[in-house]
Amino acid sequence: MADPKGFLTHGREVATSRPVGERVKDWNEVYVPGSLLPIISKQASRCMDCGIPFCHNGCPLGNLIPEWNDYAYREDWTEASERLHATNNFPEFTGRLCPAPCESACVLGINQSPVTIKNVEVSIIDKAWDSGTVRPQAPERLSGKTVAVIGSGPAGLAAAQQLTRAGHTVAVYERADRVGGLLRYGIPEFKMEKRHINRRIEQMRAEGTRFRTGVEIGRDLTATDLRKRYDAVVIAAGATTARDLPAPGRELKGVHQAMEYLPLSNKVQEGDYVTSPISAEGKHVVVIGGGDTGADCVGTAHRQGAASVTQLEIMPRPNDERHPVSQPWPTFPILYKVTSAHEEGGERIYSASTTHFEGDEDGNVQWLHLAEVEFVDGKLTQKPGTERKIPAQLITLAMGFTGTDQQNGLVEQFGLELDQRGNIARDAEFQTNVPGVFVAGDAGRGQSLIVWAIAEGRSAARGVDRYLTGASDLPAPICPT
Numbered sequence: 001m002a003d004p005k006g007f008l009t010h011g012r013e014v015a016t017s018r019p020v021g022e023r024v025k026d027w028n029e030v031y032v033p034g035s036l037l038p039i040i041s042k043q044a045s046r047c048m049d050c051g052i053p054f055c056h057n058g059c060p061l062g063n064l065i066p067e068w069n070d071y072a073y074r075e076d077w078t079e080a081s082e083r084l085h086a087t088n089n090f091p092e093f094t095g096r097l098c099p100a101p102c103e104s105a106c107v108l109g110i111n112q113s114p115v116t117i118k119n120v121e122v123s124i125i126d127k128a129w130d131s132g133t134v135r136p137q138a139p140e141r142l143s144g145k146t147v148a149v150i151g152s153g154p155a156g157l158a159a160a161q162q163l164t165r166a167g168h169t170v171a172v173y174e175r176a177d178r179v180g181g182l183l184r185y186g187i188p189e190f191k192m193e194k195r196h197i198n199r200r201i202e203q204m205r206a207e208g209t210r211f212r213t214g215v216e217i218g219r220d221l222t223a224t225d226l227r228k229r230y231d232a233v234v235i236a237a238g239a240t241t242a243r244d245l246p247a248p249g250r251e252l253k254g255v256h257q258a259m260e261y262l263p264l265s266n267k268v269q270e271g272d273y274v275t276s277p278i279s280a281e282g283k284h285v286v287v288i289g290g291g292d293t294g295a296d297c298v299g300t301a302h303r304q305g306a307a308s309v310t311q312l313e314i315m316p317r318p319n320d321e322r323h324p325v326s327q328p329w330p331t332f333p334i335l336y337k338v339t340s341a342h343e344e345g346g347e348r349i350y351s352a353s354t355t356h357f358e359g360d361e362d363g364n365v366q367w368l369h370l371a372e373v374e375f376v377d378g379k380l381t382q383k384p385g386t387e388r389k390i391p392a393q394l395i396t397l398a399m400g401f402t403g404t405d406q407q408n409g410l411v412e413q414f415g416l417e418l419d420q421r422g423n424i425a426r427d428a429e430f431q432t433n434v435p436g437v438f439v440a441g442d443a444g445r446g447q448s449l450i451v452w453a454i455a456e457g458r459s460a461a462r463g464v465d466r467y468l469t470g471a472s473d474l475p476a477p478i479c480p481t
């Protein structure tokens with residue numbers, strides 16, 4: 001156990017953010033570099049090493065949180081990193097991007113602030129990278145079996161790394177021009193700098209994983225091509241079909257899906273453009289959707305020099321007295337999450353529904369019309385007399401995703417069955433209805449958290465390993481059924 005009195009002696013402290021006025025002028029991560037390490041031993045000491053560590057069960061990866069809290073408290077970074085990697089291929093991603101369901105589950109949260117598990121995690125892995133202890137782990141022998149992984153987001157990368165280390169020859173196919181999927185082009189630099197992805201890819205290459213970018217399976221290579229070349233296939237292509245808003249005026253110029261807007265901004269950071277072809281500079285920006293992707297649009301718009309940024313959320317603000325929400329432990333303020341982007345300015349409007357978009361004579365959007373909504377008999381209903389309009393010269397739609405992309409023929413060519421929600425159906429081993437074809441991540445689960453994607457990739461890898469060899473020592477943290 002860490003310090004038995006740690007939770008009595010120390011309060012919760014988190015990473016220090018750079019001042020808003022400074023950080024909105026650049027794209028670097030928002031935290032003060034090096035601000036965590038001096039406080040992390042004390043923070044880890046707050047862990048009570050619970051007999052039943054609810055944090056462990058709260059994490060889809062089953063992270064060994066009390067164990068690495070203890071090592072972090074003792075500043076034994078090598079052991080801490082080993083325990084961290086025992087359940088998680090990419091803790092530098094989850095330590096930056098995961099909303100930390102483990103902290104919501106932390107027992108200390110019953111009557112104090114929970115342990116800063118996410119900050120401890122990111123400190124351990126950053127220290128491990130800095131000290132050179134994160135090294136390639138190439139397999140000692142090859143199985144002679146080959147696997148194609150479709151998609152290089154967190155699920156695909158996790159599956160690929162697990163299978164490569166198990167001795168299989170793995171090729172990852174990515175339709176974009178660079179590896180990383182949503183991590184690369186969906187997540188802004190200020191949340192996670194791309195250097196974290198790049199060094200993991202280098203580690204994976206050194207272990208033997210091969211990467212093929214600019215290849216879309218279903219279009220550039222058919223399912224038949226892939227089945228001929230590989231003994232097994234893992235589909236980790238994400239849930240990339242974005243939910244749309246078919247309101248009048250949707251066709252106006254300046255109304256974009258978030259996943260049209262964010263990737264172009266990320267391509268500026270990659271050096272592909274000097275300025276983004278879809279820029280918020282000088283514009284009144286409205287972001288429709290109150291989740292993490294919406295917050296990413298807010299932070300991006302601020303950095304691009306928007307005149308104003310407004311974010312709309314159709315649901316009521318929790319704890320709004322008109323819509324009381326009871327939040328017993330474990331607490332998780334899903335709808336009122338204050339991200340770093342929200343600290344940087346802008347307005348958030350709750351219980352707001354877009355009625356239509358209004359443009360000028362050139363077809364450019366200029367106004368967004370909205371109305372207040374309320375629950376009537378369990379249904380969100382527009383309140384009469386609440387209509388108004390707000391200026392909007394750039395609108396991003398960040399309302400989630402509805403399933404895997406079926407435009408490229410991938411589902412049809414493989415002959416895959418879908419489940420009731422439109423995701424690719426699979427069994428307890430993550431295998432689809434087609435023997436030897438597996439699915440992991442959002443393509444099978446539906447849109448979810450990065451920690452679930454990594455857990456899915458690890459579990460699917462076990463299913464593939466068993467399919468190829470008849471047995472597997474790989475861990476399977478979750479089961480889809």
Ligand code: SF4
Nearest residue numbers: 047048050055106107
């Ligand atoms: Fe430590 Fe919280 Fe997990 Fe208990 S639930 S072991 S206090 S991190």
